Amino acid sequence: MNANQDDAFTLGPLEAGPVCCDPQPVIQVKDLSLHYGDKIALDKVTLDIYKGCITALIGPSGCGKSSFLSAINRLTDLIPGCCVNGNIFVYDQDIHRSDSNVQELRRQIGMVFQKPTPFPLSIRRNIALPLNEHGIRKQAEVAAITEQVLRDVGLWAEVYDRLDTSALSLSGGQQQRLCFARALALNPQILLMDEPCSALDPIASGVVEDLICRLQGRYTIVIVTHNLAQARRIANYAALFWIKERAGQLVEFGRCQHIFESPSHELTAAYVNGVRG
Amino acid sequence: MRDNQQLHTVHRIRDRLAQCLIYSAVFLVGAVFIWILADLARGGIMHLSWEFITESPRDAGRAGGIASILISTLLILCVALIAAVPLAWSTAILLVECMPAASSFGKTVRFSLHVLAGVPSIVFGLFGNAFFSIYLGLGFSILSGGLTLACMLLPILTSTAEAGLRAVPDTYRLSASALGMTRTATLIHLILPAAAPALAAGLLLGIGRALAETAALLFTSGYVERMPGSLLDSGRALALHIFDLSMNVPGGDMPAYASALVLVTLLLCINILAMKLAYGLQRWRIMT
Numbered sequence: 001m002n003a004n005q006d007d008a009f010t011l012g013p014l015e016a017g018p019v020c021c022d023p024q025p026v027i028q029v030k031d032l033s034l035h036y037g038d039k040i041a042l043d044k045v046t047l048d049i050y051k052g053c054i055t056a057l058i059g060p061s062g063c064g065k066s067s068f069l070s071a072i073n074r075l076t077d078l079i080p081g082c083c084v085n086g087n088i089f090v091y092d093q094d095i096h097r098s099d100s101n102v103q104e105l106r107r108q109i110g111m112v113f114q115k116p117t118p119f120p121l122s123i124r125r126n127i128a129l130p131l132n133e134h135g136i137r138k139q140a141e142v143a144a145i146t147e148q149v150l151r152d153v154g155l156w157a158e159v160y161d162r163l164d165t166s167a168l169s170l171s172g173g174q175q176q177r178l179c180f181a182r183a184l185a186l187n188p189q190i191l192l193m194d195e196p197c198s199a200l201d202p203i204a205s206g207v208v209e210d211l212i213c214r215l216q217g218r219y220t221i222v223i224v225t226h227n228l229a230q231a232r233r234i235a236n237y238a239a240l241f242w243i244k245e246r247a248g249q250l251v252e253f254g255r256c257q258h259i260f261e262s263p264s265h266e267l268t269a270a271y272v273n274g275v276r277g
Numbered sequence: 278m279r280d281n282q283q284l285h286t287v288h289r290i291r292d293r294l295a296q297c298l299i300y301s302a303v304f305l306v307g308a309v310f311i312w313i314l315a316d317l318a319r320g321g322i323m324h325l326s327w328e329f330i331t332e333s334p335r336d337a338g339r340a341g342g343i344a345s346i347l348i349s350t351l352l353i354l355c356v357a358l359i360a361a362v363p364l365a366w367s368t369a370i371l372l373v374e375c376m377p378a379a380s381s382f383g384k385t386v387r388f389s390l391h392v393l394a395g396v397p398s399i400v401f402g403l404f405g406n407a408f409f410s411i412y413l414g415l416g417f418s419i420l421s422g423g424l425t426l427a428c429m430l431l432p433i434l435t436s437t438a439e440a441g442l443r444a445v446p447d448t449y450r451l452s453a454s455a456l457g458m459t460r461t462a463t464l465i466h467l468i469l470p471a472a473a474p475a476l477a478a479g480l481l482l483g484i485g486r487a488l489a490e491t492a493a494l495l496f497t498s499g500y501v502e503r504m505p506g507s508l509l510d511s512g513r514a515l516a517l518h519i520f521d522l523s524m525n526v527p528g529g530d531m532p533a534y535a536s537a538l539v540l541v542t543l544l545l546c547i548n549i550l551a552m553k554l555a556y557g558l559q560r561w562r563i564m565t
Contacts, residue, residue: 078454080377106457117452119467129466130456179452186456 023050026190026220027072032086034067034076041067043247044086047239049190054212054221056231056256059241059271064248065224068241069192072222073109074102090190107134110183110219114195116175118167118182123159126167126178127185134186149181153211173204180211191215193223197230209234228272232260240268317541320534329535334502337526338518343536345504349419349512350488352505353498356423357430357487358480364427365434366476372435373442374464387436394432399492401429406496417511422498429493430483437482441475442468474556481551485544491516515540 027049034042042064049055057065067076074095076082088095095105119126127146136142146163150156155177159170167178176196183191193212197205213234215221225231231238238259240251252265263269332342368386376383405425415421445468453463469476491514499511500521513521519536522529 073455075451075455078451103457103459106455111452111455113448113452113455115448117448119449119453120471121467130453130458133456133458133462182456 023048023053025049026051026091027222028087028089028092029068029072030087030089032068032071032084032088034064034071034085035083036079037081040247042071043244043249045241045248045250047250047253049220049222050237051220052217053236054216054223054234055237055239056235057222057224057239057241058226058228058231059248059251060243061226062248063241063243065241066194067248069111069194069222069224072190072192073106073111075106075111077102103134107186108188109190109192110186110188111192112176112179112183112194112196115199116172116179118170118175118178120166120168122164123167123170123178124163127182130182131185145185149184152184152214153177153181154207155181171204173200173207176200176204176208177211180208188219190220190222193221195224195226198226228260228274232256240265240271242267242271314541317534317538320531321536321538324531324535325538329532330539333504334518334532337529338502338522338532339526339528343515343518343532343539345502346513346515346518346536347539349498349505350515352419352508352512353423353426353494353514354484354487356420356508357426358484360424360427361430361434361483362480365431366438368431368435369438369442370464372439374460374468378443387439390432390435393428394436397492398429398490399495401425402493402496404428405493410497415509417497417499417501418509419498419505419512420508422494422512422514423508425493425497426487426490429490430487433486434479434483437479438472438476441472441479444475445471477551477554481548484547488540488544488547489516490514491520515543 025048029045029047029049032042032045032047033040045064045068057068059065070076070079071084072088072090072095076084084096090105090109093100095102119129121129124146127149128142131137131142131145136145147156147160150159155174158174167175170178176199180196196212197208200208209230212221212223216234216236223231223235235256237254238256239253240259241248242251243249252259252263252268254264258264259268260272263272269275329342330347331344333345334343335341372383372386402425405421405428409415409421409424410417413421415424449467449471450463453467454460458466494514494517498514500513500517501511502513502518503510505512515536519533519540522533522536
């Protein structure tokens with residue numbers, strides 16, 4: 001419980017790992033179509049997400065990036081009138097199979113939203129509640145995990161002496177990092193991020209971006225962002241979504257460098273150069 | 278430039294006018310409450326004593342106290358709440374958590390609750406008399422009175438609980454689901470505590486309405502002023518006692534005033550208690 005150790009992130013030095021050299025698909029999306037009632041949000045998207053890499057989803061608003069993200073952890077199940085067709089394989093398991101355990105799927109796939117969404121509970125309880133739900137109930141174990149993940153997101157030094165105060169008393173950036181910690185506590189392999197910086201001020205946004213960079217290699221990350229500069233800075237792969245014939249479609253997917261420097265599609269070139277979008 | 282000045286003056290006058298209207302409305306509402314309270318206190322305080330609370334009524338309520346009436350009232354209230362609260366709150370949970378807001382089932386339930394809320398209490402009384410007292414054979418009893426009151430409380434409890442649950446931000450449900458929490462766990466650990474103040478407020482409104490109810494109890498729980506021996510005995514509710522004293526018993530004005538004062542004080546206390554409870558519950562959730 002020493003605050004001076006706060007710089008020593010428990011993630012340790014990142015291993016070079018499989019970053020981009022040997023792309024192993026972790027999530028395979030095949031012919032994914034998504035409707036909200038009559039409205040088509042996504043039309044036949046096929047895309048692989050590679051292990052240990054950061055994949056950025058870019059494109060104008062309403063082109064289905066967030067819907068794509070929520071389809072991966074089946075959060076779309078909660079939306080009335082939402083209909084998903086096609087296949088999504090996570091670690092070679094079809095997530096839509098009737099015998100798949102959606103709670104376990106969502107433990108495996110952490111998610112961080114655009115606006116910080118801490119529960120109206122204490123900081124400690126915010127992390128303990130999902131842990132308890134997944135069967136980790138021993139106080140010592142919960143406390144150890146809490147400290148570790150709070151250190152991982154760089155929040156420990158700021159809150160270690162007030163873990164029992166309401167999480168709502170934290171600043172926006174701190175709340176967002178708490179949400180990261182909450183997701184990391186469940187020991188996921190994949191992290192989905194829906195514009196995690198867009199509701200934060202530039203400084204808090206920078207802190208969160210640094211955090212995402214530290215997570216690279218450890219986790220497979222899919223991030224939706226409107227900030228092209230950010231996508232370029234942090235992502236290994238990028239996918240451009242666009243609205244064609246009133247439906248979101250995948251226009252181009254490839255190495256980040258390729259997408260930003262020598263795109264093969266003219267829409268991509270126009271978008272990343274700021275001509276369109 | 279002059280036009281601007283004139284416009285500014287007009288705006289200022291309009292603002293002031295609106296302010297005055299709002300303040301006078303607030304003043305009026307406060308004044309009515311204080312007037313009623315003062316009138317009750319003036320008329321009833323002289324008659325109020327410890328004996329008045331602890332003794333049973335004698336001589337049709339002219340002498341003695343209201344002990345048996347209080348017990349009957351509380352028993353009727355308990356029966357009503359025990360029957361109505363679980364039904365109403367689970368209906369609200371079903372409507373909010375398991376149904377799309379626009380579903381036809383939800384609309385039908387909501388519509389029937391609105392109709393139920395508009396039914397005059399004397400109609401509830403007659404229904405309770407026909408159904409509970411005669412058809413189910415419960416007679417004039419605290420049980421049939423309480424169950425009739427429960428029917429009356431359903432709309433108010435359900436609609437306040439539904440509004441409270443709907444006011445809980447959807448982000449809690451989404452982020453709890455994203456963390457792999459089940460719907461039940463989300464409901465117990467996040468949604469219900471967040472909605473607790475609204476639930477408590479609804480409960481209060483319900484208790485207030487039940488304590489003040491007269492017409493629905495006239496034909497169901499009866500107006501026997503004896504101390505009830507069981508739930509199947511008839512019992513007179515406090516509001517009914519006040520009605521009886523002031524309308525049917527010559528010389529019953531003073532005990533009527535005192536009883537009304539007790540009733541209003543009871544309502545005030547329950548109000549304050551429930552507010553404290555809701556606040557405490559919220560704090561407790563944050564601390565643990």
